[in-house]
Amino acid sequence: MAQPKIITVKETFSELKALLKKASPLIAPRIRTIIEIKKYEKEGISRRVLASIIGVDPNSIQTWRTLYCVGGIEAILKHNKKGFKASVFTKEEHLSIEKKLKDPKNGLRGYVELLDWVEKEFNKHIKYNTLLKYSIKNFGSKVKVARKSHINKDEEAVKTFKKNLVKSAKKPLKTKKPKTKK
Numbered sequence: 001m002a003q004p005k006i007i008t009v010k011e012t013f014s015e016l017k018a019l020l021k022k023a024s025p026l027i028a029p030r031i032r033t034i035i036e037i038k039k040y041e042k043e044g045i046s047r048r049v050l051a052s053i054i055g056v057d058p059n060s061i062q063t064w065r066t067l068y069c070v071g072g073i074e075a076i077l078k079h080n081k082k083g084f085k086a087s088v089f090t091k092e093e094h095l096s097i098e099k100k101l102k103d104p105k106n107g108l109r110g111y112v113e114l115l116d117w118v119e120k121e122f123n124k125h126i127k128y129n130t131l132l133k134y135s136i137k138n139f140g141s142k143v144k145v146a147r148k149s150h151i152n153k154d155e156e157a158v159k160t161f162k163k164n165l166v167k168s169a170k171k172p173l174k175t176k177k178p179k180t181k182k
Helices: 013-022 028-039 047-054 058-077 091-102 111-122 128-139 155-170
Strands: none
Touching: 013 028, 028 047, 028 058, 047 058, 091 111, 091 128, 111 128
8 A cells, every 4th residue: 555645735724724714615625635734744644535534536635736736825726617608699689689589570480590690680600509599598489489479460450359359248148038927
């Protein structure tokens, strides 16, 4: 069995604990690892024992120890997480697409037509799946959904129909009275 690796930690306990208080949840286990290494600085501690104390995988401990040996505490405090990708569309483009999708008279029959419209309108080449997922996520659009109304619908005819419908619905029905015997 291999001997535990002996690492000399340059920072004091108080410095490490101050860093731990400020650390994000992603960085905190790394700093706790360095604190534990500092406790066992003279005799050394194996990565498996460290992993059981910290509650992480031994390979993570190995990575963090190597990071500390090569780059010091600065390397431990940095992480390579990039975060979220920037949106494909600007705010103005987003609003234009929303307006186009919510307009009942736009005449779009599907995402292919929307893709063509976006490419002509914004001079951007975007993949079909990107536009599809963006539209579903941001606007709640669906594939192959029936329209709420026809694009060539006559608004006057609708008003007339509704007026007649309301009048006929409010008319009382004539009912026959049952004949009574005298």
